Amino acid sequence: MAGPDQRRGALVxxxxxxxxxxxxxxxxxxxxxxxxxxxxxxxxxKPPSDKRVHVCSVRLNDDEKTLLSSAASAAHTSLPAxxxxxxxxxxxxxxxxxxxxxxxxxxVSELFAARRHLGRVGNNLNQITRAIxxxxxxxxxxxxxxxxxxxxxxxxxxxxxxLNQP
Numbered sequence: 001m002a003g004p005d006q007r008r009g010a011l012v013x014x015x016x017x018x019x020x021x022x023x024x025x026x027x028x029x030x031x032x033x034x035x036x037x038x039x040x041x042x043x044x045x046k047p048p049s050d051k052r053v054h055v056c057s058v059r060l061n062d063d064e065k066t067l068l069s070s071a072a073s074a075a076h077t078s079l080p081a082x083x084x085x086x087x088x089x090x091x092x093x094x095x096x097x098x099x100x101x102x103x104x105x106x107x108v109s110e111l112f113a114a115r116r117h118l119g120r121v122g123n124n125l126n127q128i129t130r131a132i133x134x135x136x137x138x139x140x141x142x143x144x145x146x147x148x149x150x151x152x153x154x155x156x157x158x159x160x161x162x163l164n165q166p
Contacts (some may be wrong), residue, residue, distance in 0.1 A: 058083065111159040118152045 003091035060068065065079075090097035125148060128141065138144075 001111070052084070108159070108162050111155060111162065114155050115152075115159060118148070118155060121148055 061145045068082065075082055075085075077085070102127055125145065128138070131140070134139070
């Protein structure tokens with residue numbers, strides 16, 4: 001409450017009740033303080049040819065996001081930077097990354113396709129056998145038969161292992 005002071009002609013300000021701010025005191029906005037000051041790291045700007053200007057969107061389920069976030073954290077980088085760098089590393093090594101990226105279902109499908117293909121090769125070998133029975137004798141027949149037999153066994157064993165996994 002303010003009013004004229006009878007003795008001097010100046011306004012008299014009374015203190016607010018219940019411990020509130022005093023009228024003479026200016027209220028300063030409270031600033032949020034950080035827990036620990038970050039160390040600033042200055043980098044020079046990227047040249048225009050190196051700047052990333054395209055944006056790709058990725059959808060992840062909860063488990064995928066958790067796994068990728070922890071991998072990004074272990075690499076001391078953000079999730080988008082981790083995805084970009086790991087994607088570029090995979091793109092530079094197409095042969096190894098195709099096998100690593102293929103999921104369980106794709107691997108099983110590919111093995112079944114390879115087994116079917118080897119079945120067709122077996123049919124061709126039967127035709128060669130028929131030719132041999134009619135009197136022809138190819139020189140490298142035994143080596144070819146052994147190689148095909150090993151390949152069929154390896155594909156069958158790999159398919160069986162994948163199908164027996166939980």
